[in-house]
Structure formats: structure tokens, C-alpha cells
Amino acid sequence: MNPRSYVSTALITLISVACLGTGCEKIPTQTITAEPVDKIAVATISEIEGSGLTGTATFTEVNEAVHVVIEVQNATPGLHAMHLHTGNSCIDIGPHWHPMGIPAGIPGIPVVQATRDTPPIGVGEVGNISVGEDGTGILEFKTPFWSVGGGPNTDILGKLIMVHETGDTFLTNPHASHKNMQMDMEMTPPHFHPPGTLPHSHPNTQMNVPAIQPGGGAKIGCGLIELME
Ligand SMILES: [Cu+2]
Incomplete structure (x- = not known):
């Protein structure tokens, strides 16, 4: 041998x-x-304080962008703002997710409308979903500003997706910090609540609730974004 x-x-x-x-x-x-596989995250959206809202959101990372499909059911007809929050659970929702501060991009431009040339006011400012008379709505878009498990400025894993009672102007971020609350109060016209009603507890079909307001009013649904197993 x-x-x-x-x-x-x-x-x-x-x-x-x-x-x-x-x-x-x-x-x-x-x-x-060893072959690359799609990274997919999901969130199951549940009602807050008896709103009845349900929904699902899926986030699929493809070619350095995330393809997003958000569906809601049992919502009041009209626009509903959605934000990503940084809290640990839907009981402890925390502030909006704004790793790059506010405004990071163009006021009035949420993630759903943003492009590389026209960046969003903040990566946690998702956009407004439009709900029809049957109480359902679908929002589908693709964004280069998010990732599934990427860097801290883009990673949506572990964030909370929050649905609000009305649409948002996306001009300011009313519940991100005290500084921004101050800014918002200066820019927001007075919001009238009749005696005996709780602030932001009413459905947006009533006369005194605008279709769009800074921050989107009360929170009506929430889900934790997790990696799909
Ligand atoms: Cu919010």
C-alpha cells in the first residue's frame, strides 16, 4: 500500500x-x-377592550424587502391607523418603534407609501388600513425599510402591531415620547368629547370622531410579530 x-x-x-x-x-x-429560505414572520391580531377586532399579518422577507399582508375583520368601516410598538406584550405596549428617531423621513409618509427616495416619517408608522362596510380590510405592500431578523433599525421581530380606531395623519407621533406628545399637542386641534364619554372610547362611525386624527385615537387591536416556525 x-x-x-x-x-x-x-x-x-x-x-x-x-x-x-x-x-x-x-x-x-x-x-x-444551506439553500436560502424565505424568512417569514406572523402576528395574530386580537381585540383590545372588547372592540371585537380580529386579524392576521404576515411578513415575508424577499430580496432585501419585506412583503406584508395585513387582514382585519370585525372592524368599524373607515380608516384604521397601524403602528409598530416596542412593548413586551399587548398589555404592555410601550411607545412606537422609532430606532432612528422622529421624524426620520418625510412627515405624512408612512411605511406603506414610502420608497427609498421618499422615506417614511418613522419605520414604526405602518399606515392606514381601509375597512369596508362588511368590517373587513386588507393592506398589502412591500417595503425595503423592514427586515425579518435583520439589524436593529429594520428588524420587526418582537414588535407589536397595533390597530387604532381611526386613521392617522402620520405628521407626528403622539405616543412615542413626552417631547413628541408636546409637539403633537401644539399641532393638534382640540378634540371634543361630550360630558360622560371616555376619551377615544367611541367607534369612529360617530359624529365627533374624525376619520383621521394624529395618532389614530384609541387602540382596538394588537398582535405580537413572531418568526413563523
Ligand atoms: Cu399606535
């Missing part, structure tokens, strides 16, 4: 022993999973 064939025999023996120890089936499996 020459030295080269001796080495080959030794290698084959080593691989054979490795197969005995770990199971040969694992070797081809590892090769297959």
Missing part, C-alpha cells in the same frame, strides 16, 4: 466511524438546508 492510498483508506474509515456515531442521513440534510 503506497502512502496516498493509506491516507484515503484512513479517511474512509474516519467517515464510516462518523456515520456510525451520528447517522449518515444527517450529512445530505445539512447540504439541503
Whole structure:
């Protein structure tokens, strides 16, 4: 036996022993999973304070952008603002997610409308979903400003998707911080609540609730964005 064939025999023996120890089936499996796979995150949206709203959101990362499909049911007809919040759960929702501060882009431009040339006011300012008379609505868009498990300025995993009772102007961020609340109060016209009614607790079909207001009013639905298993 020459030295080269001796080495080959030794290698084959080593691989054979490795197969005995770990199971040969694992070797081809590892090769297959090295192929890139879509990263998909999902959120199940549940009602807040008896609104009755339900919904789902899916986020699929494709070619450095995220394809988003958000569906809601049992909502009041009209526009409903959606934001991403940083809290731990729908009980502890925290402020809007704004890793780059507000405004990071153009006031009035939420993520759903934003492009690289016209960036959103903030990456947590999703947009307004339009709900029909049957109480359902679908919002579908693609954005380069989010990722599924990417860097801290883009990663939507672990954020909360929040649905509000009305549309948002996306000109300011009323519940991100005290500083922004101050800014919003200066820019927001007075919002009238009749005696005996709770602020922001009414459905937006009533006369005294605008179709669009800064922040979108009361929170009516919430879901945690998690990686799909
Ligand atoms: Cu919000």
C-alpha cells in the first residue's frame, strides 16, 4: 500500500466511524438546508377592550424587502391607523418603534407609501388600513425599510402591531415620547368629547370622531410579530 492510498483508506474509515456515531442521513440534510429560505414572520391580531377586532399579518422577507399582508375583520368601516410598538406584550405596549428617531423621513409618509427616495416619517408608522362596510380590510405592500431578523433599525421581530380606531395623519407621533406628545399637542386641534364619554372610547362611525386624527385615537387591536416556525 503506497502512502496516498493509506491516507484515503484512513479517511474512509474516519467517515464510516462518523456515520456510525451520528447517522449518515444527517450529512445530505445539512447540504439541503444551506439553500436560502424565505424568512417569514406572523402576528395574530386580537381585540383590545372588547372592540371585537380580529386579524392576521404576515411578513415575508424577499430580496432585501419585506412583503406584508395585513387582514382585519370585525372592524368599524373607515380608516384604521397601524403602528409598530416596542412593548413586551399587548398589555404592555410601550411607545412606537422609532430606532432612528422622529421624524426620520418625510412627515405624512408612512411605511406603506414610502420608497427609498421618499422615506417614511418613522419605520414604526405602518399606515392606514381601509375597512369596508362588511368590517373587513386588507393592506398589502412591500417595503425595503423592514427586515425579518435583520439589524436593529429594520428588524420587526418582537414588535407589536397595533390597530387604532381611526386613521392617522402620520405628521407626528403622539405616543412615542413626552417631547413628541408636546409637539403633537401644539399641532393638534382640540378634540371634543361630550360630558360622560371616555376619551377615544367611541367607534369612529360617530359624529365627533374624525376619520383621521394624529395618532389614530384609541387602540382596538394588537398582535405580537413572531418568526413563523
Ligand atoms: Cu399606535
